[in-house]
Amino acid sequence: MGNITDLFGIQYPLIQGGMIWNSGWRLASAVSNAGGLGLIGAASMYPEVLVEHVQKCKKATDKPFGVNIPMLYPNIEEHMKTIVDYKVPIVFTSAGNPKLWTAHLKKHNIKVVHVVSSVKFALKAQEAGVDAIVAEGFEAGGHNGREETTTMTLIPMVKEQLKIPLIAAGGIGTGRGMLAAMVLGADGVQVGSRFAASEESSAHQLFKQAIVDAKEGDTVLTLKELAPVRLIKNKFYEQVAQLYQTSPSPEQLKQLLGRARAKRGMFEGDLEDGELEIGQISGLIHDIKPAGQIVAEMIAEYNLAKKEVSLLPDL
Template identity: 40%
Template sequence: MKDGHAILGLKYPIIQGGMGNISNAQLTSAVSKAGGLGTVGAGTMHPDEVEKIIVDTKERTNKPFSLNIPITVTEYTEELLDLAIRHKIAAVTLSAGNPSPFIPVLQKNGIKVIVIVASVRHAVKAAEAGADLLVAEGFEAAGINSSLELTTFSLIPQIVDKVEIPVYAAGGIADGRGLAAALMLGASGVQMGTRFIAVKEAPFHESYKQKLLKADDLGTVILGRSLGRVRRVLKGKYVESIMDLEQKGMTVGDFAEKTSEQHHIQGAVHGDFENGYVNGGQASGLIVNIPSVEQLMEGMMEQALRQIKQVSGYLQKSID
C-alpha cells in the first residue's frame, strides 16, 4: 500500500469527487479543512466561473485542494490548466480523456496529477505517462461512468497489482466499512462523491439530500447505455421520461440535451425533479444521516479502524 495522502499533504486518505457544474467553494473548502482533498469540478463551466470558485475556496482555506478537468467534456482544457498553474493549485484531477499531454506541464509547475481510470489498461497508461496518483472508479459510481461497467471490488486489486503509484478507490463507498474494504483491496484511500452531497456544508437543495436519505439499494438507474453514454442517476419523474425516450429510440444529441448540466442544476440546486435530475451512486442506499464534513470523515476513520481490528481478531482466531 502506498501513502498517497502524504503525497498530497492530507490528514485523511479521502478525496472528494468532482461535481461538475454544481461544484462550489463551500463544500470543497470544508473537505480540505477537515483533512481530505476537496475538489473543484470544472464541468462545462466557463473558466471565469471556475476561477471564482477557486478564489472563493482559497479565501476559505489554505489547505490543498484539486481542480477536476474533464478533458473531452470541457472546451476549455488549456484555459483551465492555466488557471491551475496561475493559482498554484495543489493538485489537478484529469478525467474523461487522454491525460498524457498535460501531465508534464502540470508537474513542471509543482502540481500533483491525479488521473481517473476505469480499467487496468487505462491505469497502466496513466502511470506510464507519469501520473502521481490514480483514482480507479467502479461502475457503482454516480454520474458519467465508463461503458466498461467494471465494479470497484474487482477493479481495484487488478489495478493495484499492475501499477507502482497510489490508487484511490471510487464507486459504492460511503462509510468506514467501504474505506476499510478499499484499503484491504490495496487502495491507498477512497474518493467519494454521492456521500458528500448529504452533508451540512453542501449547498444543494434539501430535496436532493432527502432523496438520498430515502434511497435504497435499488434507488439508482443507468441512463444512456443503449447510446454508449452511461450515466448513473437517482430515480425520479424526469429520469423516467428520459428512460421512456431512450426505449423508443433517441439520438445521442437528444440524450446530451436531456442530461445537460442545466437539467442537472435544476434537480440538484433547485430541487425540481419534474424538469431535472440528480446524480447518485449505488452508495446512496448507505446514506442515513446528514453530518458535517468533519463528523463524516472522523466517523469514517474510526469505523474503518474498528472494522479492521474486528476482522483481524476474527482471522487471528481462525489461524490459532
C-alpha cells in the first residue's frame, strides 16, 4: 500500500472526498491530522473563499492536504492561481479534460489526481500525465458517471489496464469496505458520504441528520441528461420524477433545477426543495461523529477484517 501513502506523504491510504458544500478547511484539516488526506471542496467556493479556506487549513494542520476542483468551475483560473500561490501540494480534478491543467500543476511540483467513472477516461487521464486516478462507482453520492458501473466491477476493470496508483470511491464508508476495495486492486480509497455526516463537515445539521436517517433505497441517480447526480428522495426529487413522465427537454430540466439548489439543500438545510446529494452507503451511516474518530474506526475495522480474512480456510 506504499504507493498512495508515499505519493501524498500520509499515514493511511484514506482520502476524504472534496464534496461541494461539505468539505471546508475544518473537515480537511481534521482528516489530515488523523492520518488521512483531507480535501477542500472548491466547487462551492468563490475565489476569495478558497483563499480563506486554504489559509485556515494551513494553520490547522502541518500535514499534507489537497483541493478538489471540477473542471467545469467558472473561476478555475483564479482557483489554480490560489493553489500555486499558497503551495497546495495536491489537487484532485474532476468533471472535465485532465489535459487542461495537469502539466501546469506538475510544473509547480503539485501532485495531480483525476476522478473518473470508466476505464476509457482512466486511460485518458493516465495519458495526460496525472499521478493517480480515482475510479468512482455508481454507488457514489453527488455527480456520477453515466455508465452506472458499480465499484465492485469498475475497480478491477481499471486496475487491469492502469499503470499508475488507483484510488477506489463509491460505496466505501467502513473499514471492511476499504479492505474489499484493496482486495479488488485499489491502492487506497476515497470516502465522501461518511465524512459528510461528521462534526467538522460544513453541511447543515438538518442535512447531516437526513444522511443518518436515510435507509437502503432512499437515494436515486437522476438528471442524467444534464449531469447524473445521486440524491436523497425528497419533494424536489418527486418534482423531477413527475417532470420525467412528460419526456422533458434538457432545458426544462435545467429550469426546474434552477440555481443554487444544492446550496439550499446541503448548506442551508432545506430538506424539501433542496438538492440532497449523498451516496448509497448512507444506509450504513447511523451517527454524526468527529472526522478523526471516523478515520480511527475505519482503520481499526480494516485491520480487524484483514485478520478475520486471513483465518478463512483455503479452498
